[in-house]
Amino acid sequence: MMNIDLKGEKFTWFINPRNGFVTREMLDRVLVNWEWRRLYQNATLTALLVIGSNHYPLVLRLEPKEKFERHFKYEAYWEDHEDCEKIIKQGWENNENKRNKWEKLQEKFKSCKKELEQWSKKTFTRADKKINQLKEEITKLQNQEFSEQQQEMIKDLN
Template sequence: MSTLSWNCRGLGDPRTVREVLDMASRKKPDFIFLMETKVARDHAERLRVKLGFQGLFYVDNRGRSGGLALFWRTNDTVRLLSYSRNYVDVEVRVDGLAPWRMTGFYGFPDFGDREESWNLLRRLRFRSMLPWVVLGDFNDLLFQYEKRGRCRHPESLLRGFGEALEDCGLIQIPMIGYQFTWEKGEGTEDWVEEKLDRVVATDEWRGVVEGARVYNVLTRRSDHSALFLDIRPGEGFRGGSRQFRFEMAWLLDEGCREVVEEAWGGRFAGPDREMWYKVAEVGW
């Protein structure tokens, strides 16, 4: 069982639609949550048909912004609990697991509205007692190291977001891969990267779905990465999507060796976004 979450920044571009289809083909998620779809429902319905999924719940965009879409592969696995322009909240029932709750969340992007995002999470907390996981673009940071750029993030916002998660009993699930999920101004002195997208869950949910892992999936058609939440009931990753493992034998291939040497050749002192693109192209 798995979920793909992505702030796609608009489904009106056919290249974005192709990227969604490509990720779905490679990752084979059971659920897909898309934010900032920016199109009418009929666009999302056509995407559902192309995906071969049976279910879709759509929150309409307003003008040229907004829009949420939750797709599910198989009927009878989802029951809608509530929704708004900023979230879709569902009960999930899949074979091999007790019922649990999943919320696709899109936080308010403006600094002045962050408290509204935090209070929305607090209100959602008490709408169901099921084990709970929340994923999406929170438009918020928890720590200074979740940002790389010229200006520090306001401490009051770090503290406010952290307190909201604590009040809700939500704990961040560590992310595998590149540690920033959004960037702006690449190649300029104003280049900023931040970890705005994440998956958080209650202890109860982590007890139900032991071994859940979150991967950062770098994308081409948005300034946001996608997140892949992978769950293999009772068996971790055995028999499922395999983790990336570098094979020394690949270096015997001249083209592969050139890619790896260029990516890991020390151009950057810290983690490099392009390196992760190239590693993904080589073997993940």
């Protein structure tokens, strides 16, 4: 049996500090045999952020991450913004000279999509980026020596 190397964190478990002392260990592992490893050569094991537990969740990925094409999604919350209607009209009125009505309609949709995407990036903060930033802060705090103040900061960030 062999251990799959852990990406990210060095530890999979910790105990809250008592008397200012923190214990961190690598308790959780994924063991495989050579046959399995040969079949899944791209397998990776990653420790995620600890939230609400003292065990780091482990994720085993058998295939490498693939890039995927993002599809346009109209967000309902855009309608609450005072500029949304103006942006849609602006995109709709950008019209190239196309021969038939179908091509004109397709161009209008593409133009609206482009305008909305650019406007959204400038206007709205992305929650996923903020969440990732907070996770990084939690990880930094968890990798330092614990203090009561740090525990409170981790609690607040969670």
